[in-house]
Ligand SMILES: Nc1ncnc2c1ncn2[C@@H]1O[C@H](COP(=O)(O)OP(=O)(O)OP(=O)(O)O)[C@@H](O)[C@H]1O
């Protein structure tokens with residue numbers, strides 16, 4: 001006897017309109033896609049903070065109290081530059097022009113001519129070879145032998161605080177993502193089980209008529225895989241549109257939400273949102289298969 | 301074809317519904333199963349169409365000992381049996397036509413291949429003009445005839461009918477019995493559970509009677 005069983009047409013009834021559970025799945029998929037996108041944004045933002053500040057140091061040299069012709073701000077700066085350029089692990093050394101320093105204080109002191117007469121400190125910006133370790137205490141000591149009123153700012157204080165902030169945001173986003181993923185998985189699996197409950201008679205009848213367990217399970221798997229895929233694609237699609245709209249507004253120069261970092265996802269990140277409907281469909285598939293086979297095992 | 305030896309059956313921890321049931325159905329025979337309501341007729345049929353397992357005793361179906369057979373062998377056995385359930389068990393979202401065609405579809409047959417057979421059979425049971433109706437819109441008797449058509453359409457080796465004429469008038473009942481007789485002549489072994497004395501009197505077939513879960517042979521066919 002041929003063990004290959006086929007059925008043309010629907011053995012399972014076609015649901016009229018969107019069933020309430022499909023709506024639940026769509027909403028959960030929307031939230032899951034939002035959480036996924038938000039965690040990618042937080043990740044990206046934290047990374048850019050880290051990159052922007054890590055690996056840089058700023059040397060500040062103050063005007064000596066009693067400048068002499070051999071020992072003034074210029075000679076001290078020159079000597080400091082020499083030391084920095086000769087230090088292992090320093091990649092670039094850029095003295096900041098006076099004009100830039102003036103610009104930095106302009107918001108507080110104004111930009112008038114008087115500023116030129118102020119004893120502004122000299123700033124030297126240096127970048128560190130990525131991965132290289134520089135002993136800041138030793139560097140500071142060496143710099144102070146040539147420029148007693150100098151100090152080194154390695155931004156550690158800022159970096160560690162921003163790092164903490166970024167980590168907090170990322171962990172919060174991941175926690176929310178995990179919670180919503182669990183809730184979505186539960187909703188999908190619940191919806192599938194509820195649907196199966198309603199179709200219990202069909203399962204039992206097909207079984208009684210000699211349909212193989214695999215055949216019955218396949219009919220249900222496809223049914224729920226497709227309906228869950230459709231519902232969750234709608235939800236994730238709406239979330240994708242929301243991110244695209246935010247990106248579009250930002251591109252047009254409008255800040256959709258003040259004070260927040262950019263909300264637009266790039267195309268690679270948008271593609272990741274597909275994970276939501278795909279994972280939902282996979283959960284529905286597995287739940288349907290396991291539930292049908294469990295029901296059939298209970299029937300004699 | 302079918303052999304029961306000292307079969308006992310209880311639902312869960314309940315009382316024994318069938319006790320020491322022993323009988324045999326030879327291939328190509330036609331048998332009535334009678335007995336008062338609650339005597340265990342449907343239960344006996346359920347054991348035969350593999351919907352329930354016996355609590356004790358030996359059942360052999362098509363030469364297969366059910367106690368030692370692997371579960372994976374059951375679907376093939378079930379496909380050789382046509383069943384008219386006492387409560388019909390039609391799929392409400394499928395038309396009468398599709399309900400009747402279901403066993404053929406499960407057997408892997410093509411629509412073109414069976415359309416004529418199904419239409420002819422539905423005509424025979426008097427539902428030629430109700431083929432596209434869904435079961436909920438059919439009367440009890442009409443549903444019963446769809447259930448019968450579904451059970452016989454695949455010309456099964458064994459036909460088990462539980463109260464198949466319970467909802468139809470005597471004229472249609474006679475017609476349905478003739479349908480079962482026709483099937484029987486083509487080689488199907490038929491067992492009909494019924495209360496309908498008239499039906500049994502008009503026939504000279506074998507009658508087995510269940511009383512209090514015990515089987516009594518009333519008449520050899
Ligand atoms: N699923 C079940 N669980 C528990 N008890 C059951 C179950 N099905 C039937 N019974 C009991 O088994 C006994 C026999 O029932 P069965 O349905 O076999 O009787 P029957 O002869 O077919 O009756 P009827 O002529 O009314 O259809 C009854 O006492 C019934 O209450």
Ligand SMILES: [Mg+2]
Nearest residue numbers: 341342386462
């Ligand atoms: Mg009964």
